[in-house]
Amino acid sequence: MSTPTGFKRRLASELSAMATAPAPVGATRAPARRLRVRFAIAAVATAAATAVVVPTLSGSGAAPAYAVTQQDDGSLVLHLDRPEGLPGLQKQLKEMGVRAAVLEGDENCPTGAPPEAPWATMDYAMTVSSQPWSAIIRPDMIPDDTVLPDGRRVKGATLLIVAEFGKDHRTKGVSFRLVEEVPKCSVPGIGAGGPDAHL
Structure with a gap:
């Protein structure tokens, strides 16, 4: 089965025009967005593997308690x-x-x-x-x-x-x-650290 010559020319012309035309704006943003998401997930996974940080914040938005x-x-x-x-x-x-x-x-x-x-x-x-x-x-x-x-x-x-x-x-x-036994209360300055050992 043979393809008409006119169709071949039109197809070649359209493909050539598509190849030289600039990509749509949306097409260039999507890969960058995916890359950022992948990077963020990797960063979170790395942080989770090395440290566990559990803060309690005051209602004023101050530093963690x-x-x-x-x-x-x-x-x-x-x-x-x-x-x-x-x-x-x-x-x-x-x-x-x-x-x-x-x-x-x-x-x-x-x-x-x-x-x-x-x-x-x-x-x-x-x-x-x-x-x-x-x-x-x-x-x-x-x-x-x-x-x-x-x-x-x-x-x-x-x-x-x-x-x-x-x-x-x-x-x-x-x-x-x-x-050996945990008391219900204790005076401050009980030993190591003492009252001047600031945490």
């Missing part, structure tokens, strides 16, 4: 700015599997400071960072229940974090220690 960021080595960077961040911080640490209790220091606590776990390595479980209002928690350094070689069972510890806030409701200081 607290944030927890998980590092690649498993340590946690903690920021605490105001007392309204304490409940969220406690909940977040629990959800992340960290045995920690967070309290606001109470000068009138009748039991005073809780006793320290006898074999706790508190200096390694949490360290106050040189950056203001932050500290580093090492969950792997919070001792688990352990059976000693002689068969005695030693109870694990909980990282107790006691925060102090100034009259401006900003973090004034944080102290911490590893305890």
Whole structure:
């Protein structure tokens, strides 16, 4: 079957005109938009793999009251700015599997400071960072229940974090220690960190 010569010429002419004509404006924008979306998804996926940040914002739109960021080595960077961040911080640490209790220091606590776990390595479980209002928690350094070689069972510890806030409701200081039992209240300045260790 043969194709008429006139049809071939018209087809060749139309194809040639289409090849040299500029592309419609909408056609050039769509690929760029898809590229941006793909890049944004990749950036979010990368950030999720390296850190988990959970802030609690005040109603005024101010800086987060607290944030927890998980590092690649498993340590946690903690920021605490105001007392309204304490409940969220406690909940977040629990959800992340960290045995920690967070309290606001109470000068009138009748039991005073809780006793320290006898074999706790508190200096390694949490360290106050040189950056203001932050500290580093090492969950792997919070001792688990352990059976000693002689068969005695030693109870694990909980990282107790006691925060102090100034009259401006900003973090004034944080102290911490590893305890066997979490108290209902604690005086501030219970040990490592002390009243001048600003988180």
